Amino acid sequence: xxxxxxxxxxxxxxxxxxxxxxxxxxxxxxxxxxxxxxxxxxxxxxxxxxxxxxxxxxxxxxxxxxxxxxxxxxxxxxxxxxxxxxxxxxxxxxxxxxxxxxxxxxxxxxxxxxxxxxxxxxxxxxxxxxxxxxxxxxxxxxxxxxxxxxxxxxxxxxxxxxxxxxxxxxxxxxx
Amino acid sequence: xxxxxxxxxxxxxxxxxxxxxxxxxxxxxxxxxxxxxxxxxxxxxxxxxxxxxxxxxxxxxxxxxxxxxxxxxxxxxxxxxxxxxxxxxxxxxxxxxxxxxxxxxxxxxxxxxxxxxxxxxxxxxxxxxxxxxxxxxxxxxxxxxxxxxxxxxxxxxxxxxxxxxxxxxxxxxxxxxxxxxxxxxxxxxxxxxxxxxxxxxxxxxxxxxxxxxxxxxxxxxxxxxxxxxxxxxxxxxxxxxxxxxxxxxxxxxxxxxxxxxxxxxxxxxxxxxxxxxxxxxxxxxxxxxxxxxxxxxxxxxxxxxxxxxxxxxxxxxxxxxxxxxxxxxxxxxxxxxxxxxxxxxxxxxxxxxxxxxxxxxxxxxxxxxxxxxxxxxxxxxxxxxxxxxxxxxxxxxxxxxxxxxxxxxxxxxxxxxxxxxxxxxxxxxxxxxxxxxxxxxxxxxxxxxxx
Numbered sequence: 001x002x003x004x005x006x007x008x009x010x011x012x013x014x015x016x017x018x019x020x021x022x023x024x025x026x027x028x029x030x031x032x033x034x035x036x037x038x039x040x041x042x043x044x045x046x047x048x049x050x051x052x053x054x055x056x057x058x059x060x061x062x063x064x065x066x067x068x069x070x071x072x073x074x075x076x077x078x079x080x081x082x083x084x085x086x087x088x089x090x091x092x093x094x095x096x097x098x099x100x101x102x103x104x105x106x107x108x109x110x111x112x113x114x115x116x117x118x119x120x121x122x123x124x125x126x127x128x129x130x131x132x133x134x135x136x137x138x139x140x141x142x143x144x145x146x147x148x149x150x151x152x153x154x155x156x157x158x159x160x161x162x163x164x165x166x167x168x169x170x171x172x173x174x175x
Numbered sequence: 176x177x178x179x180x181x182x183x184x185x186x187x188x189x190x191x192x193x194x195x196x197x198x199x200x201x202x203x204x205x206x207x208x209x210x211x212x213x214x215x216x217x218x219x220x221x222x223x224x225x226x227x228x229x230x231x232x233x234x235x236x237x238x239x240x241x242x243x244x245x246x247x248x249x250x251x252x253x254x255x256x257x258x259x260x261x262x263x264x265x266x267x268x269x270x271x272x273x274x275x276x277x278x279x280x281x282x283x284x285x286x287x288x289x290x291x292x293x294x295x296x297x298x299x300x301x302x303x304x305x306x307x308x309x310x311x312x313x314x315x316x317x318x319x320x321x322x323x324x325x326x327x328x329x330x331x332x333x334x335x336x337x338x339x340x341x342x343x344x345x346x347x348x349x350x351x352x353x354x355x356x357x358x359x360x361x362x363x364x365x366x367x368x369x370x371x372x373x374x375x376x377x378x379x380x381x382x383x384x385x386x387x388x389x390x391x392x393x394x395x396x397x398x399x400x401x402x403x404x405x406x407x408x409x410x411x412x413x414x415x416x417x418x419x420x421x422x423x424x425x426x427x428x429x430x431x432x433x434x435x436x437x438x439x440x441x442x443x444x445x446x447x448x449x450x451x452x453x454x455x456x457x458x459x460x461x462x463x464x465x466x467x468x469x470x471x472x473x474x475x476x477x478x479x480x481x482x483x484x485x486x487x488x489x490x491x492x493x494x495x496x497x498x499x500x501x502x503x504x505x506x507x508x509x510x511x512x513x514x515x516x517x518x519x520x521x522x523x524x525x526x527x528x529x530x531x532x533x534x535x536x537x538x539x540x541x542x543x544x545x546x547x548x549x550x551x552x553x554x555x556x557x558x559x560x561x562x563x564x565x566x567x568x569x570x571x572x573x574x575x576x577x578x579x580x581x582x583x584x585x586x587x588x589x590x591x592x593x594x595x596x597x598x599x600x601x602x603x604x605x606x607x608x609x610x611x612x613x614x615x616x617x618x619x620x621x622x623x624x625x626x
Contacts, residue, residue, distance in 0.1 A: 015214040019211055027196075
């Protein structure tokens, strides 16, 4: 809300204000990046780069859009840079069965999520991105809407319909 | 009650788990520290520039004062008393109930050159009621500037829950008002008013407040403004000042212009600090970057407000299709006739209107953070926990009875509200009619008949 906009304005000169913004967003940014790159060190690097970019350009933030949308725009740009530089195959699909050992370790601990992982593979990249923004980044609908330049209602409805479809698919698998 | 098939808490939980990171990243504290360290080099550059900038600013200000204001006019600014205090919190109300009593202000200069006002009641004067400017706010800022003949300052930092409606001009007072709707509640919102003042006597924005009003001084940039929460309420032929938080006002003066922000709406929205933020963000040029997705762009055609009964032209089937989720309606609704339904895509709320003042609302939600219905609370209402089937619900009964900033009465009602959450959907029954018609038991019975 406006408090974040106000914090962002103060953060130009005030380290405490920037620190507060960092506390609010750092884990969300990391979770989101991790959901894209599936690699811990890479996610840490990109998180650091994204926050350094945000720090350097905080005085360019205009409180017309939500702060989170601005920050995630920077983050997505950094992720795109990463994939451009690296082998495009670095962006692993949501298919955990083809993932790195690190991911497979995770699967062992989260067997109940395997069905979900399989169903996520059937979604389009745009649909997966909506889910990442909502569940990994834990963004509000209105912030996702600002980031994707859609209306909050359209985003909220799209996500609900997506969840509905995902649920149906998972129920069919159970049968 | 039937179940809403669209939202599955288990799936929500699985997705949250799926996207969770474990263990928690340990590098974040170090990164935070590193970023904060960078401030030690960054402000140094700015400090060198600051004295020069300050000097330049001071020179410009001095030039403006010397050349742009009349000589001998005490730094060119006539200070007005922003809030004027009425003689009592309880005043007789004109029998016609069309306007509040008018006060004649006589001014005198105090020992410190601060203008002081004494309020003298003139009961014979019954001013003509002002038109409903809120509903006539159909100009763009440019159009209003042309009509008014002065530059209008526009806030760039407006909360996302407000949507630009339009600008109105009151020629008799020379006041412009920019209106923003509180999304989902057509009659709630923010007004940004601006009035050029040439002397102490012509400030129409400097309205009366009750003597018990808690006026706070607040800083808006380098200007001191005044903030008050409260309004006049009509009761038994009297207008009574109430210090409630449904109507908040911030007023300040810069040079020869008085500005006033008035917010009418749920007390949890637009606190004094939010009003100050809006005030501090006011600029003379309208910024061009991307408009807020929730707001109507300046000057754009308005879409019909889904929260108004007259726009409810959908059937139950149509509204369900528009919403994309199951819409439940009561099969028990004693002598209440369904009028029509509507869907608000901005808030994802479905409205069902009944002829006799009953409105049912329904909103899918994953929690309090994205529940728009839950954001609306009424201070002063009586609350009671009740059961709707096997679900806990909350019932509220209270009175809305206000006088708007222009002194006109509005929203005289005694609404009853029942609100509950079931299976990731929030439901609300609002009954806004003769209080003796439906009681709490009736509302619960209606709620329990949802199918």
